[in-house]
Amino acid sequence: MADVRKHMIFHGRVQGVGFRYTAKYLARSMNLTGWVKNEYDGTVVMEVQGREAMIFELMKGLNRNQFIQIDWIDTEEKETETESSFEVKY
Template sequence: MCSLFGRKKTENREGHEKVRRHIYFSGRVQGVGFRYRAVQAAIDYHLTGWVQNLSDGRVEMEVQGRESDIERLIQSLMSASMIRIDHMDICEHPVKADETGFREKGW
């Protein structure tokens, strides 16, 4: 499960607070384009991190950027017709200052 490591924030160039979230998604989240949509939305919203399927049927994501953009990413996933998110476990993680890009991890 996700652990809370404490809150660490940094300021990006626009002066907006950066945060990092570790999220577990449950529901109909595998085999429905969840990871593809997550990567595309993360790129659109200038977020960094990764997403991967888990063997228990959940999807795990670590995402970093402005809180409002992370919320937009989640709304994008929730509005997809094939995806059904029943539950999310969300924890705060320390910001990774040197991270670039958003990618799909395999298992």
């Protein structure tokens, strides 16, 4: 199954609630690559790459966190990249 890459912008209560670190640990446990970063407007931007089914599992895991409240996600497909891990950007 081919990998896909998604650029996502998360809106809602997503900063200051452990979103980035939850995303990092979930993504790494699922062998997904990419990055996640807080933006100044209160959103969180993430690029994640891997099997579509595993990206879906990552989204389910983020939604299970009682402190994270995702109101909506803007998603765009991107070209895959060569990378080896999932990181938090500052």
